[in-house]
Amino acid sequence: MKKRNGKIIFSEYTPGSGLKKAFELSRQDILFELKTSQLRGRGGAGFPIATKWMLTAAAKSDEKYLICNADEGEPGTFKDRVLLNEYPELVFEGMVTGGYVIGAKTGILYLRGEYSYLLSQLNDFLEGMRKQNLLGKNILGKGFDFDIHIFLGQGAYVCGEETALIESLEGHRGEARNRPPFPVTTGLFGKPTVVNNVETLATVPHILLKGGEWYARFGTEKSKGTKLVSISGDCENPGVYEVEWGITIRELLELAGAKNLKAVQVGGASGICIDESQFGRKLAYEDLATGGSIIIFNKERNMLDALENFMEFFVEESCGQCTPCRIGNVKLLEAVRQMKDGGIPESGMKKYFDLAETMKLASKCGLGQSSPNPFVSIVKNFREEIFHKTV
Amino acid sequence: MQLVEEIPAYGEIKEIVEKHGADRRNLLPILSDIRKEKKFVSPEAAQVVAHLLGIHPVEVNSVVSFYHFLNDTPKGKYVIRLCKNVSCMLNGKEEIKKEIEKKLGVRAGETTDDKLVTFEEINCFGLCDVGPAMMINEEVYTHVTPQKANELISEILARGK
Numbered sequence: 001m002k003k004r005n006g007k008i009i010f011s012e013y014t015p016g017s018g019l020k021k022a023f024e025l026s027r028q029d030i031l032f033e034l035k036t037s038q039l040r041g042r043g044g045a046g047f048p049i050a051t052k053w054m055l056t057a058a059a060k061s062d063e064k065y066l067i068c069n070a071d072e073g074e075p076g077t078f079k080d081r082v083l084l085n086e087y088p089e090l091v092f093e094g095m096v097t098g099g100y101v102i103g104a105k106t107g108i109l110y111l112r113g114e115y116s117y118l119l120s121q122l123n124d125f126l127e128g129m130r131k132q133n134l135l136g137k138n139i140l141g142k143g144f145d146f147d148i149h150i151f152l153g154q155g156a157y158v159c160g161e162e163t164a165l166i167e168s169l170e171g172h173r174g175e176a177r178n179r180p181p182f183p184v185t186t187g188l189f190g191k192p193t194v195v196n197n198v199e200t201l202a203t204v205p206h207i208l209l210k211g212g213e214w215y216a217r218f219g220t221e222k223s224k225g226t227k228l229v230s231i232s233g234d235c236e237n238p239g240v241y242e243v244e245w246g247i248t249i250r251e252l253l254e255l256a257g258a259k260n261l262k263a264v265q266v267g268g269a270s271g272i273c274i275d276e277s278q279f280g281r282k283l284a285y286e287d288l289a290t291g292g293s294i295i296i297f298n299k300e301r302n303m304l305d306a307l308e309n310f311m312e313f314f315v316e317e318s319c320g321q322c323t324p325c326r327i328g329n330v331k332l333l334e335a336v337r338q339m340k341d342g343g344i345p346e347s348g349m350k351k352y353f354d355l356a357e358t359m360k361l362a363s364k365c366g367l368g369q370s371s372p373n374p375f376v377s378i379v380k381n382f383r384e385e386i387f388h389k390t391v
Numbered sequence: 392m393q394l395v396e397e398i399p400a401y402g403e404i405k406e407i408v409e410k411h412g413a414d415r416r417n418l419l420p421i422l423s424d425i426r427k428e429k430k431f432v433s434p435e436a437a438q439v440v441a442h443l444l445g446i447h448p449v450e451v452n453s454v455v456s457f458y459h460f461l462n463d464t465p466k467g468k469y470v471i472r473l474c475k476n477v478s479c480m481l482n483g484k485e486e487i488k489k490e491i492e493k494k495l496g497v498r499a500g501e502t503t504d505d506k507l508v509t510f511e512e513i514n515c516f517g518l519c520d521v522g523p524a525m526m527i528n529e530e531v532y533t534h535v536t537p538q539k540a541n542e543l544i545s546e547i548l549a550r551g552k
């Protein structure tokens with residue numbers, strides 16, 4: 001018995017049932033259900049899964065790959081850990097389904113090195129699936145071969161970016177590639193490749209069992225279904241919650257039992273920080289789009305301490321390939337330290353906002369494009385505290 | 392000049408390489424195993440790997456230097472890693488850091504003189520809901536307090552080499 005409760009991912013599930021259903025359907029039927037569900041990638045970028053799978057299925061190649069991205073390195077995010085630890089059947093069955101649809105024989109779980117303590121139980125689980133013929137040769141007698149192996153990351157946040165991840169799998173430094181070409185046509189070893197987040201894949205079996213239309217009944221106009229959020233920081237009940245898209249920050253804070261609040265960082269270090277006046281905003285692609293990290297700050301906290309911590313993270317994790325990111329993050333960190341000493345007046349901020357804009361426009365990958373987010377949002381939303389020392 | 396085959400660990404490293412297959416795509420798993428066995432990837436080990444994979448040693452070194460878990464200098468028998476990101480900061484990791492540094496007499500990033508313990512602060516490892524989080528080698532500890540850290544270190548020191 002699982003202890004969690006949720007409308008979709010954390011709902012009742014019989015291991016194997018999603019995969020059996022998948023093999024009763026044609027590839028087109030599966031793509032149709034996914035398209036109807038409007039499921040979008042849960043790793044952050046929000047790309048529709050049906051489109052990604054369709055493009056890879058259509059690519060002509062003797063070899064294709066399906067990769068599950070379990071690099072989960074965004075500070076404040078731990079939902080994929082929970083899925084892998086408690087719901088591996090959903091993740092792996094989603095992977096086999098993906099392999100079936102796109103025509104891949106090999107699936108790879110890219111597991112971050114920090115989660116190596118999950119490795120042996122996951123390998124045992126895969127072995128169990130092979131014994132039940134849910135994995136390996138001629139799965140369920142349907143003539144489809146597919147196997148999954150686990151690749152252990154070696155500690156690098158940027159390797160969560162899909163092209164850096166692919167570089168890493170090829171035995172290189174995890175430096176992001178230019179896109180296009182996209183992995184769907186030119187991915188691992190130059191072959192068509194799907195990279196999907198753990199949560200995205202774990203949703204697939206439920207959609208196949210209950211239908212894309214059913215799934216699309218949850219959520220909002222543009223954000224269908226549910227999202228796993230990882231809540232941490234100043235609250236009574238930190239943890240992973242499955243919530244419908246459209247939930248407000250205030251409702252989330254109630255779930256978490258958080259009081260006496262000042263700020264919420266939505267989306268991890270690379271996300272944005274909002275103050276109390278914005279707690280009515282919604283989690284949704286049309287408002288606060290997020291990979292699901294929620295970090296809560298109470299009134300005692302100094303937001304510049306938090307910002308300094310975020311910027312130190314990016315300085316350390318930038319792969320250093322491109323200048324706006326390599327240098328820009330250092331400059332922003334220096335600015336934060338100066339602000340802490342009262343060394344920059346509010347009027348001196350313009351050049352840093354310009355720098356942030358340049359980083360967003362000119363960085364090669366999402367790391368440098370999003371690392372100015374906490375800087376800009378904290379400086380703007382907490383300007384009173386920062387420049388006028390009200391606390 | 393020393394021939395690669397004459398490097399003392401040659402046989403051992405060759406075994407690891409052959410276990411995974413002498414192919415560039417296996418470089419990370421190979422280096423990870425070497426690090427586990429030897430506690431670090433020495434320049435000599437990197438040279439052997441490069442030789443067996445048919446790539447330049449510089450390529451191996453550049454990969455080693457990129458990843459946090461691969462290191463080219465030795466670490467202690469025990470590596471203590473404390474999460475330093477925001478959620479663990481809010482949960483009080485700074486106090487734990489101070490306690491560990493005091494107890495071991497080293498700063499974050501350093502190894503004790505007897506080479507027994509290395510203390511590192513690392514980025515988020517996904518235990519933000521049960522922080523402060525700490526690892527000693529592969530073992531994970533949650534809800535760590537300064538006192539608990541102190542006790543864990545006492546145990547390590549008592550076990551010694």
Ligand SMILES: Cc1cc2nc3c(=O)[nH]c(=O)nc-3n(C[C@H](O)[C@H](O)[C@H](O)COP(=O)(O)O)c2cc1C
Nearest residue numbers: 041042043069071072073160161162196197200366
């Ligand atoms: C710096 C950086 C780190 C990322 N880390 C992750 C990660 O840990 N897990 C993940 O699924 N996606 C991560 N992504 C997003 C991936 O590049 C990619 O969009 C995603 O894996 C696609 O899967 P999805 O469509 O199912 O979301 C990261 C992106 C960037 C720029």
Ligand code: SF4
Nearest residue numbers: 319321322325365368
């Ligand atoms: S944006 Fe940063 S992490 Fe991304 S490629 Fe450029 S330097 Fe590397």
